[in-house]
Amino acid sequence: MxxxxxxxxxxxxxxxxxxxxxxxxxxxxxxxxxxxANERAEELRNYLFVLDVPVSSNAGAEELLKIFDRFIRVKKVDSLTFYEYYPENGSSDSPVAVALPLSGPGLWGRIDGVLALEPDLKTIKGIRFYKQIETPGLGGEITTDWFQSQFVGKSILSSSGVPGFRIVKQGEVLDKNSVDGISGATMTSDRVEKFLVDLIKSVWNARSEYAR
Amino acid sequence: MHGNTAQQGQKTKFREIFMDGIYRINPITIQVLGICSALAVTVRVDNAAVMGGAVIFVSIFSNLIVSLLRKIIPLRIRMITEVAIIATFVIVFDQFLKAYYWEMSKQLGPYVALIITNCIVMGRAEAFAIQNPPLQSVFDGIANGVGYTIVLVLIALVREIIGSGSLTIFGIQILSLLELGYTKNLIFVLGPGAFFTTGFLMWVLNALNRNGEEEK
Structure with missing residues (x-):
């Protein structure tokens, strides 16, 4: 034994x-x-939300997919994918909003989100982060309404017309091209800023190609 | 342990187990275990209830398996065995929520996975299941899980009503003070409110439950 x-x-x-x-x-x-299927539905719901497509809050995966297929047209330019929203009563040759997948490395892992722009491709219509594993209560705050709603109406161009964006320390004076960062989560804020700027720059470079 | 020869003894034994877990040595208010999750998920009553359900599920099954294996678990790796068994059930529950209750899974976030490190589940396996027969261990799991859930729901009731000014359980609104001109007391939504409520509840329950050390 x-x-x-x-x-x-x-x-x-x-x-x-x-x-x-x-x-x-x-x-x-x-x-x-x-x-x-749930994860996919979550993604679709966020795309539809930033594009301001009317969706009932308890719509299931299938319904969301149906709405998505009906109103959203996908257009690929270079390596970018534009998700254009054509509402039923609008004109069929120009979208009312455009969404782009926004993702990159955060502090602890990959962050997935979506950036929506007005048709001028200069003004931010909305931003959502829907998948992240940042520190709860600190970097995890990027998914909160106060952080995300700051972006609405901001410009992707600085006052001198250079494409970019700044997420600054709280207390700094904000302009049309910057939002407040999250106190205690500088690492997450900096990384989000970096991949947001990367996306903004490539959208800006692709704009004439896209307009064609 | 108490006599368990006659049937009468058995019955008392089960009642003892039940009273211990729910009231006399309640995991939260008396043993002060599992406080992290009790503070974190008690902003809303439905979150607290689902979290409680998860702990009941995990503690029943981990106690059952640990008890069934109690004679063959090598003593040296006894604790890591308990953790492995607990972790398995926690992951099963987490997957189940992700598949069938996505919204709930999103709201509870990392806390379901953190049941693995919840001292209550581990504590019951180590203090009870490893040296008692399966049926009693299952009862012990139920009692402690229910004891945890009751306290969580009580804390959440106070916090949701005072903090949010309303009470909505699984989408059904039961109470709304906002229409009566009530102003939300945000401190009850935040961490400090959880501490105040839990501390107050512990004080009340300890004052009522006077067969503790002081009396002896």
Missing amino acids: QKNTNFRTIVFATLLGLVSSLSLFLVYVQTKPLSE
């Missing part, structure tokens, strides 16, 4: 690990299609 303890411990640990991982695997396979 005494001699066998090491062996017994190893066998027990191995079996426990096997049984546990096997059952998690089975649960994962079972729930994967559903949780993926």
Whole structure:
């Protein structure tokens, strides 16, 4: 008995690990299609929200997909994907808003979001971050309404006409081209600023190509 | 332990287990375990209830499995075994929420996964299930889970009504003070409100529950 303890411990640990991982695997396979559909619905809901497409708040995945297919047209220019919103009663040759996927590295992991611009491609219509694993209460605040709503109506051009954007420390004077950062979450704010600026620059460079 | 020879003894035993978990040695108010989640998810009653449900689920099944395996778990790796069993059930529950209750899963965020490190579940496995038969262990899991849930819901009731000025449970509005001209007391939505409420509740329950150390 005494001699066998090491062996017994190893066998027990191995079996426990096997049984546990096997059952998690089975649960994962079972729930994967559903949780993926939920994630997709979350994404669609955020796109429709920034574009200001009317959607009922309890619309399911299928309904969202239907609305998305009906009103949103996808246009690819270079490496950018523009999601244009053509409302039913509007004219069919110019969109009323344009959304672009916005994502990049945050402090702890990838941040996914969406940036919506007015048809002039200069004014921000809205911004949403819907997938992130930043520190709850600090960097995680990027998903709050107060942070996201600051962007509405801001310009992607500085006062001298250079494309870019600034997320500044709280207390600094804001202009049409900057918003307040999150206190205690400088690392997240800086990284968000970086990938937002990257997107803004490439949109600005692609604007004549897009207009064609 | 108490006598468990006669059926009468069995019955008392189960009642003892139940009273202990829910009231006499309530995990939150008496043992002061699992405070992190109790402070974090009690802004709304429905969040607190689902969190409580998760802990009940996990503590029942982890207690059951630990108890069934109690004679073959090697003593040296006993705690890591308990953690592995608990973690498995927590991940199962988290996946289930992600698949069927997406909104709830979003609101509870990282706290469901943090049940793995919740001292209550681990504490019951280590203090009870590892040395008691399965049925009693399941009861102990239920009792402690329910004890945790009751306290969480009580805290959430106070915080939601005072902090948000309304009470909405699973989408059904039960109460709204805002129409009566009530001003939201935001401190109850934030961390300090959770501390005040929990501390007050502990004081009341400890004052009522006078068979603690002071009396002996």
